[in-house]
Amino acid sequence: MSVPYVVELRGVTKVYAGDVQALRGVDLTVAGGELLAIVGPSGSGKSTMLHMIGTLDRPTSGTVRIDGFDVAGLSDRELSALRGRSLGFVFQQFHLAPGVSALDNVAEGLLYTGTPRRERRERAAAALERVGLGHRLAHKPHQLSGGEQQRVAVARAVAGDPPLLLADEPTGNLDSAAGAEVLSVLRDLHAAGTTIAVITHDAEIAEWCPRRVRVRDGRIVDDAGNGADPPAGVPGRAGSTADAADQADGSADVPGRTGSAADVPGRAERAAADITGSRT
Amino acid sequence: MTRRLSPSRLAPSDVLRVGAAGLRARPTRVILSALGIAIGIATMIAVIGISSSSREELLRQLDRLGTNLLTVSPGHTLFGEQAELPTTAVPMVRRVGPVYTASATGSIDTTIRRTDRIPAAVTGGISVQAATTELLTTLEGRVTKGAWLNAATERQPAVVLGSEAAKRLGITRIGVQVWMGERWFTVVGILGPMPLAPEIERSALVGFPVAERLLGFDGHPSKIYERSSEESVETVRDVLPRTVNPENPQEVEVSRPSDALAARAAAAGAFTNLLLGLGAVALLVGGVGVANTMVISVLERRREIGLRRSLGATRGQVRIQFLAESLLLSALGGVVGAVLGSLATAGYALSRGLPTVVPPWAIGGAVGATLVIGVIAGIYPAMRAARLSPTVALSTT
Numbered sequence: 001m002s003v004p005y006v007v008e009l010r011g012v013t014k015v016y017a018g019d020v021q022a023l024r025g026v027d028l029t030v031a032g033g034e035l036l037a038i039v040g041p042s043g044s045g046k047s048t049m050l051h052m053i054g055t056l057d058r059p060t061s062g063t064v065r066i067d068g069f070d071v072a073g074l075s076d077r078e079l080s081a082l083r084g085r086s087l088g089f090v091f092q093q094f095h096l097a098p099g100v101s102a103l104d105n106v107a108e109g110l111l112y113t114g115t116p117r118r119e120r121r122e123r124a125a126a127a128l129e130r131v132g133l134g135h136r137l138a139h140k141p142h143q144l145s146g147g148e149q150q151r152v153a154v155a156r157a158v159a160g161d162p163p164l165l166l167a168d169e170p171t172g173n174l175d176s177a178a179g180a181e182v183l184s185v186l187r188d189l190h191a192a193g194t195t196i197a198v199i200t201h202d203a204e205i206a207e208w209c210p211r212r213v214r215v216r217d218g219r220i221v222d223d224a225g226n227g228a229d230p231p232a233g234v235p236g237r238a239g240s241t242a243d244a245a246d247q248a249d250g251s252a253d254v255p256g257r258t259g260s261a262a263d264v265p266g267r268a269e270r271a272a273a274d275i276t277g278s279r280t
Numbered sequence: 281m282t283r284r285l286s287p288s289r290l291a292p293s294d295v296l297r298v299g300a301a302g303l304r305a306r307p308t309r310v311i312l313s314a315l316g317i318a319i320g321i322a323t324m325i326a327v328i329g330i331s332s333s334s335r336e337e338l339l340r341q342l343d344r345l346g347t348n349l350l351t352v353s354p355g356h357t358l359f360g361e362q363a364e365l366p367t368t369a370v371p372m373v374r375r376v377g378p379v380y381t382a383s384a385t386g387s388i389d390t391t392i393r394r395t396d397r398i399p400a401a402v403t404g405g406i407s408v409q410a411a412t413t414e415l416l417t418t419l420e421g422r423v424t425k426g427a428w429l430n431a432a433t434e435r436q437p438a439v440v441l442g443s444e445a446a447k448r449l450g451i452t453r454i455g456v457q458v459w460m461g462e463r464w465f466t467v468v469g470i471l472g473p474m475p476l477a478p479e480i481e482r483s484a485l486v487g488f489p490v491a492e493r494l495l496g497f498d499g500h501p502s503k504i505y506e507r508s509s510e511e512s513v514e515t516v517r518d519v520l521p522r523t524v525n526p527e528n529p530q531e532v533e534v535s536r537p538s539d540a541l542a543a544r545a546a547a548a549g550a551f552t553n554l555l556l557g558l559g560a561v562a563l564l565v566g567g568v569g570v571a572n573t574m575v576i577s578v579l580e581r582r583r584e585i586g587l588r589r590s591l592g593a594t595r596g597q598v599r600i601q602f603l604a605e606s607l608l609l610s611a612l613g614g615v616v617g618a619v620l621g622s623l624a625t626a627g628y629a630l631s632r633g634l635p636t637v638v639p640p641w642a643i644g645g646a647v648g649a650t651l652v653i654g655v656i657a658g659i660y661p662a663m664r665a666a667r668l669s670p671t672v673a674l675s676t677t
Binding site: 047051054056057068069074076077078080081082083084085087089091093095097098099100108109111112113114116117156 | 283285286287288289290291293294298301304305583584586587588589590591592593594595596597669670671674675
């Protein structure tokens with residue numbers, strides 16, 4: 001593979017106006033197929049990390065490589081193209097267009113990839129199928145529950161099969177049942193091979209992820225777990241302990257890990273490992 | 281790194297769709313700000329349409345009446361005195377090749393009154409004239425009551441009244457006696473309107489022979505009317521003075537009555553500048569309304585802009601989205617305004633019995649103007665939207 005890491009941050013710092021040091025030298029690599037949590041309290045710099053990884057902003061110093069591209073050398077147009085094809089975003093507020101069907105909301109996610117409209121809608125339908133909303137294509141956002149709306153947002157983010165899915169507090173606006181619903185979708189996507197980074201302040205969600213990157217005061221203070229492993233059972237969800245037991249053997253910590261493409265298992269294996277998943 | 285990143289272009293249909301989606305989300309505001317444009321466009325279309333309709337009516341009238349009528353009247357002598365046309369003028373004109381028909385009227389120094397009790401000074405502005413029997417043919421006029429002068433009545437004390445003369449005398453039927461030159465004449469006919477010869481409408485006409493016999497008419501025509509083929513009008517015009525008065529052609533004046541109508545048509549085609557200006561001001565205000573709506577739209581939709589940037593929209597694509605929205609908004613107003621303006625024109629024309637004419641160039645101009653306004657009103661908001669940093673846009677709650 002010509003691209004060893006999906007995400008590669010080297011000595012990244014970010015200083016905002018007024019000498020606010022949001023990031024003070026961050027090194028992080030994420031290999032394809034990982035599921036990791038970037039966790040930290042508010043003000044820790046995790047949102048800034050999201051902006052760096054999401055190429056929504058540029059670092060003050062250091063190198064950011066996404067999907068093999070050095071962000072520093074890219075123009076705004078090239079950055080936009082990179083976001084369009086390599087990144088999928090899921091936000092705390094779902095950011096769905098009101099009065100527009102789930103299908104068209106998802107299809108809008110492919111608008112800037114140059115896909116013809118008919119194909120956008122076909123792929124949107126497939127993406128909604130993947131998040132378990134194949135029966136709700138024509139529903140408008142206000143006709144959907146919070147969990148369903150966030151699943152539509154997830155479908156929009158993955159409709160173009162981006163190498164990296166960035167989820168910023170994906171369950172922050174949801175009750176625990178709806179949150180579990182969304183996490184279960186993320187787990188299934190991870191099982192199918194999608195690289196997912198969840199940005200959260202919620203320790204429970206962080207524990208659920210096989211790899212946890214803890215951020216505090218603009219630095220990574222802990223990086224634990226193997227991102228390629230299947231996640232623990234869905235938090236806040238009854239009957240999830242069985243899943244956790246099934247997958248407990250794969251979640252052994254690998255301290256000091258900076259990521260390695262070599263230990264990413266094949267898609268088929270991971271999909272097989274997830275057959276026991278609780279989604280019905 | 282061999283892989284290249286280049287953003288893909290939005291298909292024009294997608295640009296329109298995205299722009300229209302923004303409008304659909306806020307229908308009330310869209311309708312109100314499009315209304316501003318619509319009023320301006322409707323005003324301008326109606327002003328142009330109504331004046332074009334009036335003009336069209338005049339041109340059709342001109343077409344109906346023909347432009348091949350020439351009139352000959354006496355000018356002035358070298359010494360500034362009123363010249364006279366020779367008594368032989370009419371037969372001479374008839375001999376000119378392309379002339380179909382020629383006839384004459386001659387002023388008689390007398391008055392027409394209802395009775396002999398009315399003082400001679402009360403003429404009612406009606407002139408008494410002698411007319412050749414061919415006059416009605418030459419002018420392509422018609423009588424509304426009774427009959428025109430013929431070989432018999434032109435020798436008798438019979439009079440035909442022009443439409444305006446009859447109205448002023450209060451005469452609506454034939455057989456009435458009127459007092460002319462110290463004796464009674466009988467009204468034998470009343471003429472219809474004569475748009476090309478309004479002086480005939482205000483005349484009482486008697487035959488040449490009776491005028492010479494009873495009213496002291498000297499036989500000199502004061503005006504000659506002639507029609508020729510359309511193509512030869514200019515040629516005939518050139519030869520007329522020498523034909524009518526070979527000795528003193530400079531004492532003859534030739535004119536073309538249809539020129540007056542054509543001038544009126546041209547004047548009607550010149551638009552009422554004040555009203556057009558009013559429409560332009562309304563359009564300007566409408567444009568400001570569109571700009572205002574777009575600025576608010578950009579402020580309200582920071583999150584949408586942020587989302588689109590995260591989905592891979594370039595600055596250019598965000599800019600074009602808001603420009604398209606602004607263009608659609610003002611185009612909507614333009615189309616509605618063009619329809620309203622055309623309806624106003626049709627309503628006015630219908631009430632006045634005019635043909636409805638809305639020039640295509642006016643519609644085209646209106647659409648063009650709204651597009652220009654759409655672009656101008658959209659540039660600033662679109663630039664603002666495009667300049668918005670994605671992180672700022674997304675962090676807005």
